Amino acid sequence: MKDDAIMTTAATHAAKEPQQPVANPNVSTTPPSRETVGSFTMKVLNGISIAVVVALVPQALLGELLKALVPSYPSLQQFLALIALSASMLPAIIGFLVGMQFKLNPIQNATVAVAAVLGSGVAKVDPDGGFHLQGTGLVINAGVTAAIAVLLAKYIGPKLGQYIVLFLPMIVVVVAGGIGWLVTYPVVNVFSRWLGQVIVGATDLQPILMGAIMAMVFAFLILSPISTVGIATAIFLAGVASGTANLGCVCASFGVCVAGWRANPVAASLLPVIGSPKVHMANIMGRPLNFLPILCTSAIVGAIGGWLGISGTPISAGFGISGLVGPVTALNAEGWGWTFGNVLIIIGIFIVVPLLLSIVFVRLFERAGIIRPDHYRLDFV
Template sequence: MKVLNGISIAVVVSLIPQALLGELAKALLPFWSGAATIIAITGLASSMLPAMIGILVGMQFKFTPIQTACVGIAAVCGSGVAQVDPDGGFHLQGTGLVINAGLTAAIAVGLILLIGSRLKNYTILVLSVIVTLVAGGIGWAVTYPAVKALTVWLGGLINGATTLEPVLMGIVLSTLFAFLIVSPISTVGIATAIFMEGVASGTANLGAVATGFTLLIIGWKANGFATSILHVLGSPKVQMANIFSRPITLLPILSSAAILGGIGGAVGISGTPISAGFGISGLVGPLAALNYEGWGWSTGNVIIVALVFVAAPIALGFLFTFVYSTLLGWVKPEHYKLDFE
């Protein structure tokens, strides 16, 4: 749970700048050259996610600055965010494999706890060497290939659903991505790996949208406005620890996603490989749908997109909050409480 909490906070810190400003800056780029700087630095912030995961996981265990920094280095090594450039140095792109960054951070934490205070005055000289080579090396050479293979397999499984009838495909993909968006697995990484396109991408994106709005509504009383809106404007991944500690909290999310995905499949909501994993943050999903071939910015299309991306998920969020919280009492707002202190 401490590792998942660390990942959740890291997601907020590293990904929110790009989620809020990325698409806006791209839209402003033809008219304002300064937007390129915003795109660059928010993109760099997102690539810092593995380092933030390691540091914030270390803080969860109340490590010393040296120990925390060691976990951060190990997490970067295991994430794959930095690939060796044949011409020298490293090529930094994307966020890496979030799940392996978290796994490597956990290995580093275990190693540091095992070492304890045995190094004494030699800690500053030796600890970073041990953690980097052992935990970072395991993440780099052992777990990364395995996790990457798992990601590819999962992508192939999801790709199989794209051959289904549109409404059924929408239900399946939306539900799958609703689960993935609250897991350590990168929805964007999966979608881009299998080049998810068209209605498959659009309905997968709706899974993230449904998750964001449902979490906003069902946890409102416990989290208040500022924290609740993170689920929509940022990423629902902030709920990872809560979801995994109490799996029944998935029910409102998956129920909402299934219906919204079916609606999206019926009306043909489409998207790109990049938009599939983003939800509505930065308006990535709605803009991709409107700009997709065969759609366009007609009044009718704008209304359809507004209904599917905003009105419907809000209505479904209230519906399943009533069903699972008020009527059945299976979940409570406190189950979705977030604490970033």
Template sequence: MKVLNGISVAVVVTLVPQALLGELLKALLPIFPAGQNIINLVGLTSSLLPVIIGMMVAVEFKLTPIQTAVVAISSVLGSGVATAQGDGSFLLKGTGLVINSGVTAALAVGLVLFIGTKLRSYTILLLATLTILTVGSIGAFVTYPAVKVFTIWLGKLINGTTELQPIFMGIILAALFSVLIVSPVSTVGIATAIFMEGVSSGTANLGCVAAGMTLMVAGWKANGFANSIIHIVGSPKVQMANMFAHPRCLIPIVLHAAILGGIGGAFQVTGSAISAGFGLSGLAGPLAALNHEGWGWSAGNIAIVLLCWVILPFILAVIFTRIFEKIGWTQPEYYALRFT
């Protein structure tokens, strides 16, 4: 759980700027060319994900600064984010392999804790070298190839199946992500790790939208305006404790997500690996769909996006909230947020 929590924090810190600004600025480039500079900055930020994964995992284990730096380096070595060039330089591209970054960081933490204070005054000289030589090599040359093959296979399986069966897979992916978005697991981390793309990403994003919209509507009486819209502009994860306390509240969310995912699959809504787990936050989902190859900002596509990301989610949220309140399975107090 500490490793997963560290990865989740790292994913949010490094990928949120790109999700919030990247897609928006791409759409504004024709009238704001200088936005390309910001796109480049947030792109570089996302490529620093392996570094931050190592740092955040180390923080979870309360390691010293030297130990934290060693774990961060190991995470980068196991990520594959940097490729050696013939002239001695390195090409930094993408986010690397998220799963293997976490695996390598975990191995590095294990070695660091095992060594402890055994090196004494030689710690600053030997700890990094020993860890890079052992854990770095394992992450880069042993686990990386295996994890890469598995994650690419899984991503292709999900993306390919969704292309063949968009409605059926849309239902499954949306329902799954609607539950994950209110759990400790990072939806963005999963989508990025398995390279979700196209319709699989779009329908998964709709699952997050369904969760956020349902929680906003269902808890409106208990939370008021400010705490209600946080489910949309922020994240539905603020309801994690309430979902564990009242698991029946997940039923209207999952039903809503399944219907919305099926409709999204029918419309072939799309997205990117980064947008899949964000829902409506920063308009990441709608903008990723409109900016995706093969789509574009036509009147028809804009209408589909408004229907799938705003109109239907709100209508379905109201319907399922009233149904489950009427049968006595849920009530507004179950969704009350208490931040003080």
């Protein structure tokens, strides 16, 4: 009887306790953290950077090779179409990965991805019905649209409660997608093409001077959080401007490799060359003087590249020596070709000269006491 009384009392108290609402897995219960303009922008740029690598690396590494082989092996055309289609998925990947940077839930991420596609302009309305999908779209505007969509999804989504599935996609698509499609795309498209044409035109007029400038700028960008491929594709960088920008990335790769050779294991030292020099981003951003030998090397190599007329594409501009994207693209450019002499020139400008100059300037700045090998130490643990 006593046990029954205890159970009855417990049940009575339990009935009086307020019922806790069941959590909806599609609604984020974490209050939105305060974002500064700088941190918000960096998250968007980081999402774009990762997306560019995921979507464009297959085309960058295999595109030129497959184009060369297709005349002899027509069946490879299917694979060429495959990687071209993967590149067209860039806006969707940008939206999804930007959303992940802000730790959005699946529904919010999906709506941001849809909005980014709408704002990118990658799909054009076909007069005969449906849509025509071509290229990668406008990378900058895909990022801008994704940023607007994130703001809506992050701050409006949680207020919709259980109705998030019904209303959030509609709100984000109409508002963020509409702004990206109708308002920002025409403006950003005109500005991006104008900026690219100005840079390419200036490089054509002053290839040596602009070659040095482009190489220095892209050497810095590839060692920063900003995506070099994203910038190059966004402003449609091509020709000698692209080729010399690529040489800047090459100089950054060899520069940090040489500078950190005595402070890092062999595998870690080679990582900037066979992978990406961005692994040294903290070393350069934390101590800008570490960039000095790379700056000197890239200025000279970029000037030589402008004099030689080293060319590239918007995709190749930001990859450097990784995957041999830059050298292969330069050899396939108009006016070049795979002759013995051209191959020797490309090997010299992409490997021999940057490596030798990196050794010279690294030793020079070391003797001046400005840099030390431990300034370029990589710690992955």
